[in-house]
Amino acid sequence: MSGAVTLALLFLLPWGINALRRRSERWRSLVDNEPTLLMLDGKVIDQNLDREQVAMDDLRSKLRQSGVADRSQGSRCRP
DSSP, rough: HHHHHHHHHHHHHHHHHHHHHHHOOOHHHHOOOOOOOOTTTTOOOHHHHHHHHHHHHHHHHHHTTTTSSSSSGGGGGGG
16 A cells, blocks of 8 residues: 555656646746856856865866866856
8 A cells, every 4th residue: 555655656746846836936946946157267166066066076077078178168067
């Protein structure tokens, strides 16, 4: 019985949240998030790194994966 309830919740909860998100601006602002700028004009925004809990090594790794050899080439970077 509890397995069926859990399974029903797994399917119904996302559906319910999505329905509320479509109908209500307040719900949309609660469940949707805006992207955070981590770099601007080649400079790292340390405050945003801390707020998003992104390590500098992770940022460097993502820059390398994107083909950016030098931070000055990364004009805008989001997580």
